[in-house]
Amino acid sequence: MWDIAIVGAGPSGSTAAYLLAKIGFKTLLLDKKNFPRPKPCGGGITLKAGKLLSELGLPLEPVEAYHREVIVKGYDKEITVSTSPGGYAIAVVRREEFDKRLLEEAVSWGASFQVSKVYGIRERGNVVKIVGADEEARYVIGADGANSIVAISSGIRGSWNKGDLIIGIEGVAPHYEKLTFMVDAAPYGYGWIFPRSTDSNAGVGGMIEKSSEILSAFNMFSLKYKAKMNRSWVIPIGGHRKPIAKGRVLLVGDSAGLADPLTGEGLYYAIRSSLEAANSLESGEPDKDYMRRMEPIIEELRSKRKAAKIIIPRINFFFNLFVSYPEIARRYMLTSIGKVEFKDFWRWSITRIPRALIRSKLGI
Numbered sequence: 001m002w003d004i005a006i007v008g009a010g011p012s013g014s015t016a017a018y019l020l021a022k023i024g025f026k027t028l029l030l031d032k033k034n035f036p037r038p039k040p041c042g043g044g045i046t047l048k049a050g051k052l053l054s055e056l057g058l059p060l061e062p063v064e065a066y067h068r069e070v071i072v073k074g075y076d077k078e079i080t081v082s083t084s085p086g087g088y089a090i091a092v093v094r095r096e097e098f099d100k101r102l103l104e105e106a107v108s109w110g111a112s113f114q115v116s117k118v119y120g121i122r123e124r125g126n127v128v129k130i131v132g133a134d135e136e137a138r139y140v141i142g143a144d145g146a147n148s149i150v151a152i153s154s155g156i157r158g159s160w161n162k163g164d165l166i167i168g169i170e171g172v173a174p175h176y177e178k179l180t181f182m183v184d185a186a187p188y189g190y191g192w193i194f195p196r197s198t199d200s201n202a203g204v205g206g207m208i209e210k211s212s213e214i215l216s217a218f219n220m221f222s223l224k225y226k227a228k229m230n231r232s233w234v235i236p237i238g239g240h241r242k243p244i245a246k247g248r249v250l251l252v253g254d255s256a257g258l259a260d261p262l263t264g265e266g267l268y269y270a271i272r273s274s275l276e277a278a279n280s281l282e283s284g285e286p287d288k289d290y291m292r293r294m295e296p297i298i299e300e301l302r303s304k305r306k307a308a309k310i311i312i313p314r315i316n317f318f319f320n321l322f323v324s325y326p327e328i329a330r331r332y333m334l335t336s337i338g339k340v341e342f343k344d345f346w347r348w349s350i351t352r353i354p355r356a357l358i359r360s361k362l363g364i
């Protein structure tokens with residue numbers, strides 16, 4: 001019997017497998033696909049996520065491009081936000097290569113990888129049976145993405161509501177110089193261009209309730225930026241209001257719905273939740289310990305969700321404030337790269353809104 005079976009070998013599953021195999025757990029890592037496999041994603045790794053990988057001893061490889069400057073544009077306005085010299089704001093990877101590299105790292109530390117589609121799990125006393133793989137483990141980590149079969153079959157949560165999902169449509173565009181977000185490219189969402197070494201990952205995303213409009217938005221975007229559609233997929237953002245563990249089963253990454261409700265960034269939260277899940281497995285009550293360890297993250301996502309409900313429907317208004325008061329934009333960037341806590345940024349910026357409003361009205 002395995003000490004731990006991890007379902008899904010994306011970034012969250014491979015990180016958990018690496019950490020647990022390294023401390024001597026008999027670790028099974030299962031994925032329905034062999035690697036490399038495609039995964040719809042912009043491949044943008046924030047400095048915050050890159051730093052966490054390096055603290056864990058995991059490679060951020062292979063990187064296609066590092067971007068220090070981020071351009072945000074829309075409604076005929078544009079601002080450039082940059083990090084301090086020497087640092088980067090976003091590193092861009094190709095997910096098929098990045099995920100394969102993380103999986104190799106887990107395997108090199110002793111995790112056993114099996115290609116197997118899992119159809120569910122069943123807890124029987126001190127054992128969890130993995131249906132489809134014909135295996136048993138003391139504990140299971142569900143790292144099987146947005147439509148997690150582990151989450152549903154364990155009874156930890158039901159399916160996502162529409163308001164818990166962002167949809168992203170991703171494609172390939174020619175090589176552009178600057179990493180750019182377009183705040184007017186999609187209703188209740190945005191567009192992005194993430195330049196790589198020879199081309200760019202480009203796409204649009206927004207709340208799934210607007211999915212047909214988002215598809216039309218991609219068509220407009222593709223004409224403007226010569227982007228060819230690859231794939232679309234969902235990003236779950238509802239984990240902060242649902243349970244993420246029960247008994248012998250813990251959910252991490254997209255399976256737990258832990259992406260950023262403002263930006264859709266999921267990779268940092270995938271890696272961070274896997275770290276907390278792996279640490280909790282050394283305690284007597286992993287489910288309770290994991291939820292306790294995750295509380296600051298859940299709290300952060302909860303306040304981002306509240307902010308998203310205010311900002312996203314009024315993005316034109318808030319973007320004008322960003323442009324007329326660039327310090328707000330700069331500080332926001334510091335939160336997204338992990339240098340400032342989101343709640344401190346939000347508190348600070350709320351008090352600046354009246355001043356920024358006056359500036360934007362006066363056009364200064």
Ligand SMILES: Cc1cc2nc3c(=O)[nH]c(=O)nc-3n(C[C@H](O)[C@H](O)[C@H](O)COP(=O)(O)OP(=O)(O)OC[C@H]3O[C@@H](n4cnc5c(N)ncnc54)[C@H](O)[C@@H]3O)c2cc1C
Pocket residue numbers: 007008009010011012013030031032033039040041042043044045046116117118119143144145146148149167168169170203205232233234235252253254255259264265266267268270
């Ligand atoms: C269009 C788009 C753009 C995005 N851009 C960014 C970005 O630029 N930066 C960022 O930080 N985040 C981005 N995200 C979010 C990010 O891709 C996810 O948050 C991240 O992949 C979550 O990692 P994960 O390991 O939890 O899940 P996944 O990467 O989805 O991995 C889950 C794995 O589980 C396997 N699996 C699923 N079901 C089963 C089963 N039944 N049995 C066995 N295996 C199974 C799958 O094959 C897969 O390998 C984007 C998402 C989308 C859709």
